[in-house]
Amino acid sequence: MPNVATSMHLFDAIIKPILLYGCEIWSPLNFRDLKQNMPENFWGKLKMDFQVETRYERSDFHIERLHLIYCKYLLGIRKNAHNLAIYSELGRFPLYTEALRQSVKFYYHLQSTPISSLANKALLANQALNTNNADCWLKSLNRIMTQTDLREWYTDKSASKKVHLHLRERFKNYWYKRLQTDEAKTGQKGGNKLRNYRRFKTSFQQEAYLNCLSKQKYSQIAKLRIGCHALKIETDRFSSKSKYIDPEDRTCDLCDLGNKEDELHFLMECPYYKEERTQYTDKLKDCPSWGNLQNLEMEPMFIWLLTNENQVVLEHTSHFISECFEKRSSGIKLLGDKSTPKT
Numbered sequence: 491m492p493n494v495a496t497s498m499h500l501f502d503a504i505i506k507p508i509l510l511y512g513c514e515i516w517s518p519l520n521f522r523d524l525k526q527n528m529p530e531n532f533w534g535k536l537k538m539d540f541q542v543e544t545r546y547e548r549s550d551f552h553i554e555r556l557h558l559i560y561c562k563y564l565l566g567i568r569k570n571a572h573n574l575a576i577y578s579e580l581g582r583f584p585l586y587t588e589a590l591r592q593s594v595k596f597y598y599h600l601q602s603t604p605i606s607s608l609a610n611k612a613l614l615a616n617q618a619l620n621t622n623n624a625d626c627w628l629k630s631l632n633r634i635m636t637q638t639d640l641r642e643w644y645t646d647k648s649a650s651k652k653v654h655l656h657l658r659e660r661f662k663n664y665w666y667k668r669l670q671t672d673e674a675k676t677g678q679k680g681g682n683k684l685r686n687y688r689r690f691k692t693s694f695q696q697e698a699y700l701n702c703l704s705k706q707k708y709s710q711i712a713k714l715r716i717g718c719h720a721l722k723i724e725t726d727r728f729s730s731k732s733k734y735i736d737p738e739d740r741t742c743d744l745c746d747l748g749n750k751e752d753e754l755h756f757l758m759e760c761p762y763y764k765e766e767r768t769q770y771t772d773k774l775k776d777c778p779s780w781g782n783l784q785n786l787e788m789e790p791m792f793i794w795l796l797t798n799e800n801q802v803v804l805e806h807t808s809h810f811i812s813e814c815f816e817k818r819s820s821g822i823k824l825l826g827d828k829s830t831p832k833t
């Protein structure tokens with residue numbers, strides 16, 4: 491299988507043109523304004539400030555759904571992984587940014603067509619509808635440009651490129667705001683699923699580890715970074731009675747420390763994996779930078795390991811994660827067998 495960079499290039503060259511066929515017409519028509527009575531909380535304000543981004547992020551925008559399925563397959567992770575983490579892990583932008591760029595380009599193309607042509611007549615008809623405030627392609631496009639602070643776009647002949655860059659920049663801002671909030675969409679404090687990811691993800695670009703390991707190995711690291719795994723911090727968000735469980739109360743069943751079973755506890759702290767951790771650190775001692783790092787606190791060390799770009803370190807980290815998850819599965823099964831009453 492080709493590496494991640496090549497696979498994404500193949501997607502852009504072969505699949506994307508099919509998905510975006512005719513998008514200059516249909517992509518603006520997918521956009522509708524939000525109702526004005528949004529709640530006065532973080533999510534309400536975010537939706538109002540980023541109407542275009544939130545509209546096209548919705549899973550009923552079918553071409554984006556396919557784009558994300560491809561990205562998740564490539565990373566080897568489950569379909570319910572957090573979409574925003576997928577984009578930033580691969581340095582990808584949603585396809586609407588490209589679709590709207592083509593719409594703006596098409597608008598200029600229509601303006602340059604001969605007055606007697608059918609295309610030009612269609613543009614004039616759209617302009618008349620727009621003036622009368624009737625729903626039409628041009629009105630939708632204008633509305634998007636207003637929402638994305640690009641209202642003066644039509645005065646500039648090189649607008650399509652600028653629109654593209656501007657939409658990408660806006661998406662990065664949207665991503666950053668979603669990354670930094672502590673609040674889940676349902677309102678619970680500390681409920682943001684990206685709470686671990688933001689510890690180390692600081693820039694929106696494709697990660698180096700994806701292109702120097704086999705898929706089997708890089709997907710182990712991707713699962714832990716993105717929070718797409720079986721640790722209780724992800725699986726125990728709600729009790730059997732659908733009651734929200736605070737992240738601090740999602741404690742590890744495999745040790746007596748009483749700490750939440752999150753990625754940091756699993757990789758760096760839990761005594762249940764002490765043997766595997768010792769073997770892992772023994773292997774890392776051969777790495778050139780190890781001497782300066784061995785006295786680091788737990789969290790800086792965790793960040794160093796999950797952001798490392800050295801192939802040897804990455805190979806060992808992937809193996810360690812895989813071993814620990816295997817041991818965890820056996821441990822949880824054993825606990826389940828013990829707690830099941832014998833008949």
Ligand SMILES: [Zn+2]
Nearest residue numbers: 742744745760
């Ligand atoms: Zn533990």
